[in-house]
Amino acid sequence: MPDSHVVPPEALNDFMPVLMLVGFAISFAAVNIVGSWLLGKKGTPHPIKDSPFECGMEPLQEGRRRFSVRFYVVAMLFILFDIEVVFLYPWAVVYQDLGMFGFYEMLVFLTVLFVGWWYVVKKGALDWNSRRGPLRSS
Amino acid sequence: MNPAELFDIFGTEVFLAVLALVLIVTDLLDGGGKLTGASEKTRFVTYAGLGAILVSTFFLEPYGDGQFGQLDSFAIFFKQFFVATALLVMWLAAPYEVRFPAGRGEFSMLIVFATLGMCMLASCNDFATLFVGLELVTITLFMLAAFRPGLPRSIEAGIKFVIIGAVAAGFMVYGIAFIYGATGSFDFAVVHDVIVSSEEMPGALQFGLLMLLVGLGFKLGAVPFHVWIPDVYQGAPTPVTAMLSVGSKATGVLLMMRLVYSILGEAAGQWTALLMGLAFLTLLMGNLGAIPQTDLKRFLGYSGIAHAGFLMLALATGSQDSANAILFYMSTYLFANIAAFLVIVVVSRTADNAHMDRINGLANRSPFLALVLTVSMLSLAGVPPFAGFFAKFMVLRAAVDHGGLMPVVILSLVMVVVGLYYYLCVVKRIYMREAVDSSVLEMSGWTRGLLLLCVVVMFLFGIYQSPLVDFARAGAASLF
Numbered sequence: 001m002p003d004s005h006v007v008p009p010e011a012l013n014d015f016m017p018v019l020m021l022v023g024f025a026i027s028f029a030a031v032n033i034v035g036s037w038l039l040g041k042k043g044t045p046h047p048i049k050d051s052p053f054e055c056g057m058e059p060l061q062e063g064r065r066r067f068s069v070r071f072y073v074v075a076m077l078f079i080l081f082d083i084e085v086v087f088l089y090p091w092a093v094v095y096q097d098l099g100m101f102g103f104y105e106m107l108v109f110l111t112v113l114f115v116g117w118w119y120v121v122k123k124g125a126l127d128w129n130s131r132r133g134p135l136r137s138s
Numbered sequence: 139m140n141p142a143e144l145f146d147i148f149g150t151e152v153f154l155a156v157l158a159l160v161l162i163v164t165d166l167l168d169g170g171g172k173l174t175g176a177s178e179k180t181r182f183v184t185y186a187g188l189g190a191i192l193v194s195t196f197f198l199e200p201y202g203d204g205q206f207g208q209l210d211s212f213a214i215f216f217k218q219f220f221v222a223t224a225l226l227v228m229w230l231a232a233p234y235e236v237r238f239p240a241g242r243g244e245f246s247m248l249i250v251f252a253t254l255g256m257c258m259l260a261s262c263n264d265f266a267t268l269f270v271g272l273e274l275v276t277i278t279l280f281m282l283a284a285f286r287p288g289l290p291r292s293i294e295a296g297i298k299f300v301i302i303g304a305v306a307a308g309f310m311v312y313g314i315a316f317i318y319g320a321t322g323s324f325d326f327a328v329v330h331d332v333i334v335s336s337e338e339m340p341g342a343l344q345f346g347l348l349m350l351l352v353g354l355g356f357k358l359g360a361v362p363f364h365v366w367i368p369d370v371y372q373g374a375p376t377p378v379t380a381m382l383s384v385g386s387k388a389t390g391v392l393l394m395m396r397l398v399y400s401i402l403g404e405a406a407g408q409w410t411a412l413l414m415g416l417a418f419l420t421l422l423m424g425n426l427g428a429i430p431q432t433d434l435k436r437f438l439g440y441s442g443i444a445h446a447g448f449l450m451l452a453l454a455t456g457s458q459d460s461a462n463a464i465l466f467y468m469s470t471y472l473f474a475n476i477a478a479f480l481v482i483v484v485v486s487r488t489a490d491n492a493h494m495d496r497i498n499g500l501a502n503r504s505p506f507l508a509l510v511l512t513v514s515m516l517s518l519a520g521v522p523p524f525a526g527f528f529a530k531f532m533v534l535r536a537a538v539d540h541g542g543l544m545p546v547v548i549l550s551l552v553m554v555v556v557g558l559y560y561y562l563c564v565v566k567r568i569y570m571r572e573a574v575d576s577s578v579l580e581m582s583g584w585t586r587g588l589l590l591l592c593v594v595v596m597f598l599f600g601i602y603q604s605p606l607v608d609f610a611r612a613g614a615a616s617l618f
Contacts, residue, residue, distance in 0.1 A: 101141065111159075112159065115159050115162050115163060116162075118163075118166060119162055119166060122166050
């Protein structure tokens with residue numbers, strides 16, 4: 001273990017531009033909001049004026065819509081199996097250097113993943129049409 | 139880290155992970171894809187697996203420091219504690235499980251995964267391992283808290299737990315980032331060296347450690363980070379509440395001990411006032427909050443906060459005696475709580491709340507259950523000859539020896555009396571009130587056996603403490 005681990009305060013100087021950017025972003029937003037509030041004319045509020053589009057079609061429905069919870073399940077599974085590729089690719093690149101240990105390590109990882117995949121398929125999480133889809137308990 | 143070293147340190151964790159995978163496969167083969175699956179076979183695999191792992195933990199040899207973890211006698215003590223807790227919780231869950239509309243196999247699996255995370259925390263010596271372990275525990279417990287999707291209260295518990303847990307994890311990561319920034323290392327030993335060698339702790343390091351304390355305070359249920367406890371305890375399914383109140387609290391205790399005794403070490407004196415203040419508030423809040431409760435699980439939640447206050451008092455002391463006292467305290471708390479929650483499971487049966495009226499006149503309906511709950515309450519209150527008395531005694535003795543903690547010691551003595559009042563109110567309901575419904579309470583032989591085991595343990599270690607004290611002392615020895 002190295003002896004001294006106290007990081008000198010100067011080490012943080014590299015991050016000065018980040019701090020300045022934060023300060024700039026905050027002040028830019030503040031100046032704009034306060035400026036338009038000070039300089040702008042305060043008109044009379046009116047429901048038409050407050051609607052998202054003052055001209056054109058009347059809004060038909062809420063901007064936010066609910067969509068099926070199945071999308072979330074699929075998205076979650078996608079991320080899960082995406083991670084697999086993220087691991088497999090660099091592993092394949094350095095496979096020669098890792099030797100047999102790397103091979104078994106990946107085998108363990110894939111076994112765990114395989115059990116997960118089996119679980120997903122068997123519980124019907126990828127079954128889009130049937131009644132027994134994800135999150136249906138009976 | 140080479141595989142041999144990994145296995146020497148994280149052997150228990152490897153077994154638990156394998157057990158969880160085997161459980162998934164058993165559940166799939168058995169349930170045939172039905173969400174309602176889960177059967178005798180899954181249950182048998184859970185018990186046998188956890189039992190075998192518990193036995194295997196007694197053969198663990200201290201290994202020392204590794205790259206990501208360590209295995210000292212302290213870690214071994216807590217691994218035994220956590221696996222035993224999981225086994226008792228699964229045992230306790232047997233009469234409850236029928237109420238889960240779905241996912242009984244998943245229930246066992248998630249408990250095993252939570253235990254895996256807890257064991258990982260027991261042997262962490264690195265902030266990265268700490269965070270991964272902690273997330274494994276909390277995320278599985280989020281799911282478990284909301285395990286009764288039909289009950290709004292269970293969903294509420296889950297959501298509240300997720301939000302508070304996320305905030306706590308945020309604090310903790312922020313703190314870890316500052317600690318890393320100030321010391322350039324994740325390693326506990328290096329952070330300890332920096333703290334001890336520097337004349338004055340760098341501001342960033344101090345801030346980071348405080349944020350870490352906040353994160354751990356949430357786990358432990360110390361005031362002012364206790365707000366989630368009553369709601370989550372009340373809403374979560376009873377076996378999960380038992381797991382939260384013992385396992386999850388023990389992870390907080392364990393990490394707090396690592397933080398105070400190992401990371402701060404000789405510098406722990408700087409934190410005495412802070413920990414003392416937290417202990418003061420926690421004792422006050424937990425004990426006074428428990429008085430007006432009418433729901434048994436909520437009541438036990440506040441009682442848990444009060445116990446966290448005692449543990450904080452011991453932590454503030456920072457001596458070796460106090461470390462022994464904490465380990466002893468947790469062991470007795472485990473059995474008292476499991477007994478209380480099991481009585482709640484049996485008494486509330488198909489109903490989905492645990493209102494205190496349900497135990498009115500319990501003495502007439504089932505003298506055995508009445509006795510178990512009474513012993514559990516008296517042990518939690520700290521009445522001799524039960525184990526809880528000796529636990530409180532050890533904490534108070536360590537605190538008195540320290541000398542500088544007198545205000546909190548006096549408060550805690552007052553609070554013991556307050557505690558006696560509300561625990562005895564429960565006992566009064568058992569023996570002096572008329573039963574609301576007088577139907578017969580049925581228990582399986584296994585349930586009866588677990589209740590008997592808890593009572594015997596509470597009684598035995600109340601009159602003959604030395605085996606458990608020696609066990610706790612051996613566990614805490616490696617911290618110093």
